[in-house]
Amino acid sequence: MASDKPTFHGGDLSWACRKFGVAKSDFIDLSTGISPWTYPCDAIPEAVFRQLPYNSQQLVDTAAAYYGCANHEIIISPGSQYAIEHMPQLSQNRKVALPYWGYQEHRRAWLKSGHRIFSYRSLEHLLAICNSEKIANVVVINPNNPSAVQLNNAALRQIETLLIQQFNHRYLLVIDEAFKDCQAECSYFLSKLGPGCVVLRSLGKFFGLAGIRLGFVLCSEPIKARFSGYFGLWLVNGPALFIAERALRDKPWIALQHSRIHQNMAQWGQWLTRHLPQYKHRSMGLFHSVFGEANSLEILYTTLARNTLLARYIQQEGFAYLRFGLPGEHYARCADLIEEATHELF
Ligand SMILES: Cc1ncc(COP(=O)(O)O)c(C=O)c1O
Numbered sequence: 001m002a003s004d005k006p007t008f009h010g011g012d013l014s015w016a017c018r019k020f021g022v023a024k025s026d027f028i029d030l031s032t033g034i035s036p037w038t039y040p041c042d043a044i045p046e047a048v049f050r051q052l053p054y055n056s057q058q059l060v061d062t063a064a065a066y067y068g069c070a071n072h073e074i075i076i077s078p079g080s081q082y083a084i085e086h087m088p089q090l091s092q093n094r095k096v097a098l099p100y101w102g103y104q105e106h107r108r109a110w111l112k113s114g115h116r117i118f119s120y121r122s123l124e125h126l127l128a129i130c131n132s133e134k135i136a137n138v139v140v141i142n143p144n145n146p147s148a149v150q151l152n153n154a155a156l157r158q159i160e161t162l163l164i165q166q167f168n169h170r171y172l173l174v175i176d177e178a179f180k181d182c183q184a185e186c187s188y189f190l191s192k193l194g195p196g197c198v199v200l201r202s203l204g205k206f207f208g209l210a211g212i213r214l215g216f217v218l219c220s221e222p223i224k225a226r227f228s229g230y231f232g233l234w235l236v237n238g239p240a241l242f243i244a245e246r247a248l249r250d251k252p253w254i255a256l257q258h259s260r261i262h263q264n265m266a267q268w269g270q271w272l273t274r275h276l277p278q279y280k281h282r283s284m285g286l287f288h289s290v291f292g293e294a295n296s297l298e299i300l301y302t303t304l305a306r307n308t309l310l311a312r313y314i315q316q317e318g319f320a321y322l323r324f325g326l327p328g329e330h331y332a333r334c335a336d337l338i339e340e341a342t343h344e345l346f
Pocket of ligand 1: 078079080081082103141144145176178179201202203204205210213214215
């Protein structure tokens with residue numbers, strides 16, 4: 001199967017302008033799960049641009065305090081995407097279990113490295129195939145993008161216990177927590193059981209900083225020792241290191257961000273559920289996903305995009321998700337555009 005083909009993602013406004021004939025400045029872009037409120041990046045000292053970006057112990061310590069782990073369990077990464085691309089290099093078994101719906105870069109990376117992929121649709125399905133197929137590598141996207149489904153720590157522990165029973169320490173449980181900041185429950189990493197657990201975190205989503213490309217890998221020391229070889233000198237730029245450190249310890253801003261995201265999503269999720277009752281709905285902090293039959297959702301997506309509201313349409317085998325990011329200050333306009341489209345179509 002082809003594996004090098006770039007995956008299509010949300011947020012590609014140049015592509016959307018060409019496809020739907022809309023000017024960039026007219027689009028309201030809800031096609032990503034990036035917060036509409038960005039951590040302020042002003043007043044960066046000139047030296048931060050001039051000096052070589054050696055790994056910052058201060059940032060590691062700040063991140064350890066924010067994520068609640070020890071500072072020797074952290075690798076700084078240029079976005080969690082970079083870690084996803086290199087993750088298969090850590091595996092010692094040629095099989096991997098991936099969620100049927102989920103951020104496609106995981107699938108692309110494992111396919112590229114020649115792994116055999118097993119797609120799972122539920123926790124029970126995952127446990128069954130791990131048992132029968134002897135799969136030592138498992139990826140959980142938690143919460144999942146686009147389905148917004150989230151496994152609790154007890155479920156994750158069940159998966160890891162099974163992997164440990166079957167493979168001792170020679171397994172990999174990758175938990176992609178790129179969207180986890182919005183959830184009240186703590187990261188799985190804090191209750192980790194075994195040495196093969198790797199948690200990915202991102203500054204792109206909750207902090208609205210996707211452009212600076214910064215994330216973290218939280219893992220045991222043996223995995224860190226093996227993985228660090230892929231994180232070469234000066235890989236993350238100085239301004240990104242500087243901003244990340246400031247953002248992760250800015251408790252008042254973090255509290256403000258939680259409350260406005262929560263408020264905006266509560267309102268937005270309820271509104272979408274009321275106005276698109278023919279579909280299934282699920283929200284997590286930074287996006288609301290509408291699930292149903294692919295054709296009608298594609299028509300809705302296209303109609304909205306032509307009318308300047310860009311959502312993200314993801315389909316597989318006749319079913320689809322239409323995912324809406326947070327509208328922020330564009331709430332009223334977005335609601336009007338969806339109302340107009342649904343009157344026209346349904
Ligand atoms: C579930 C998930 N994980 C990871 C990423 C990569 O994010 P970043 O590289 O910005 O940390 C994305 C990007 O959309 C994502 O949706």
